[in-house]
Amino acid sequence: MPPIVLPKIDFNREFSFSDQDFERVRQLIYKEAGISLNPTKKDMVYGRLVRRIRELKLASFGAYIDFLQSVAGKREFEQFVNALTTNLTFFFREEHHFQMLGDYLKTLAGKGEISIWCAASSTGEEPYSIAISALEALGSTGRSPVQIIATDLDTSVLEVGRKGIYSADKIARLPAGYAARYFDKLPDGNYQAKQQLRDMISFSRLNLVESSWSVRKPFDAIFCRNVMIYFDRETQFSVLKKFHPLLKAHGLLFVGHSENFYFAADYFTLRGKTVYELTKSKP
Numbered sequence: 497m498p499p500i501v502l503p504k505i506d507f508n509r510e511f512s513f514s515d516q517d518f519e520r521v522r523q524l525i526y527k528e529a530g531i532s533l534n535p536t537k538k539d540m541v542y543g544r545l546v547r548r549i550r551e552l553k554l555a556s557f558g559a560y561i562d563f564l565q566s567v568a569g570k571r572e573f574e575q576f577v578n579a580l581t582t583n584l585t586f587f588f589r590e591e592h593h594f595q596m597l598g599d600y601l602k603t604l605a606g607k608g609e610i611s612i613w614c615a616a617s618s619t620g621e622e623p624y625s626i627a628i629s630a631l632e633a634l635g636s637t638g639r640s641p642v643q644i645i646a647t648d649l650d651t652s653v654l655e656v657g658r659k660g661i662y663s664a665d666k667i668a669r670l671p672a673g674y675a676a677r678y679f680d681k682l683p684d685g686n687y688q689a690k691q692q693l694r695d696m697i698s699f700s701r702l703n704l705v706e707s708s709w710s711v712r713k714p715f716d717a718i719f720c721r722n723v724m725i726y727f728d729r730e731t732q733f734s735v736l737k738k739f740h741p742l743l744k745a746h747g748l749l750f751v752g753h754s755e756n757f758y759f760a761a762d763y764f765t766l767r768g769k770t771v772y773e774l775t776k777s778k779p
């Protein structure tokens with residue numbers, strides 16, 4: 497007689513979370529957001545979703561996933577995705593990019609509107625760093641020629657970005673002098689990006705793995721940093737192919753510090769440290 501395999505029960509957890517439940521979560525988030533969850537992330541997934549299960553007063557992870565897949569659970573999908581995205585970001589992350597951006601923008605000065613797409617903007621520190629770099633490079637009087645489209649899949653982080661309000665410890669990461677120049681101190685001790693900065697950025701939801709994107713115009717630069725690490729090679733490649741026609745001939749693609757797209761050499765060529773330009777002979 498074959499041995500009977502009993503499901504593993506974790507008595508330390510408030511809700512049971514079987515390997516099968518984890519596999520279902522993995523498949524759902526991959527299909528929805530392109531995020532490939534490593535098998536070692538089971539505890540992380542538990543920690544991030546357990547609040548949803550409590551809030552919905554469900555009895556188990558299995559019941560939560562069933563609910564997500566039901567017609568009634570459609571609206572919960574947004575919360576599910578928001579809970580599973582990793583939103584770590586900070587002002588002037590990978591500072592060399594902003595120095596390079598400033599130099600690049602100076603070469604475009606006086607040639608009309610400059611459009612930049614920040615494609616996984618999280619809570620906004622990245623697009624505000626881009627806006628500050630633009631004002632530093634091109635001057636801050638009058639209306640800035642730089643317009644930034646900031647998009648993310650996670651609706652809760654977009655809301656933070658729109659408000660542009662950050663705690664003092666986040667603001668402390670700004671280069672010297674920028675806090676006073678570009679942020680207003682609020683009575684509660686937080687800081688808000690000045691109106692001039694906020695006017696340069698429009699925030700909206702865009703899922704990089706969806707077949708059609710709401711952004712149309714060719715950009716002078718695309719920032720897509722520290723998101724493709726969550727995608728598998730096939731997904732990365734399809735996103736890169738879609739970026740290609742959205743960059744102007746002289747455009748730059750800024751990527752994250754651990755992202756390397758050598759496999760897309762037909763489309764993008766390394767121009768500097770984690771910065772790409774269009775490969776001259778288009779495929």
Ligand SMILES: C[S@@+](CC[C@H](N)C(=O)[O-])C[C@H]1O[C@@H](n2cnc3c(N)ncnc32)[C@H](O)[C@@H]1O
Pocket residue numbers: 528529530531581582583584585586589615616617618619622647648649650653702703704705720721722723726752
């Ligand atoms: C680690 S943060 C990086 C933020 C910022 N780009 C940076 O480098 O500091 C990754 C962001 O990618 C977003 N994201 C994940 N999957 C996405 C997708 N399919 N489409 C758009 N954004 C996505 C997440 O919501 C998260 O805000």
